[in-house]
Amino acid sequence: MAKSLLLISRQAPWSGPGAREALDIALAGGAFDLPLAMLFLDDGVLQLTQAQQPAQLQQKDLTANLQALPMFGVEALYACNRSLFERGVDSGALNLPVELLDEHGLSALLQRYDLVITL
């Protein structure tokens, strides 16, 4: 059986290529039908905000790529509730259908996966 992978994305969408490159690992894994999940943690939750204006920074919008995750078979999507709260992000208005996790949920999630990559 294939090993499962939890990808933890911790970079803001405007902080360089980190967020996009983390996402690319998930999309590549999805294309190979590997069991994987993505967790948005710390500044990574800022990728989930609506109405981003990356063009103001001459950047491409990551939102459309994030929304491709379910199409690539990556449907296990999680966000850290505390990270959202600390940054004042409304958990009811995110651009992806993520499950919100508290501290207990986070540790249970980490236990469930064979492999973890944090980027």
Place this chain on the structure above:
Amino acid sequence: MKFAIALFAPPHAPSARRALRFAQAVLAGGHEITRLFFYQDGVHSGSHNVVTPQDELDLSAEWREFVREQQLDGVICIAAALRRGVLSSEEAERHSRPAANLAPDWELSGLGQLHEAMQLADRTICFGGH
């Protein structure tokens, strides 16, 4: 035991040195390295153009020597490498750039190689993530 080793940090970062020392220890301990995979700023360790002062550690050179001597499968993510100007001669030609700087001991390939290595190895160890 079989190890996949992923490096995400640039050659001057402490984690890049730790990755190399870990890889050497893996082989010294009688284990195998399924693949080395460099991603994000880790791709710079595959550049033949890194020049360090003579009395400082030249990590890129040590990696080259290590990969060559041990005949390892050393893969550098092609998308991350192109973005950061680490080019093989094929890529330099394809994108009309004046020079190639990828050291010959490395191969440019896609993220599928990372996934494959993680599936084949017993353990995956990452260096320099966030």
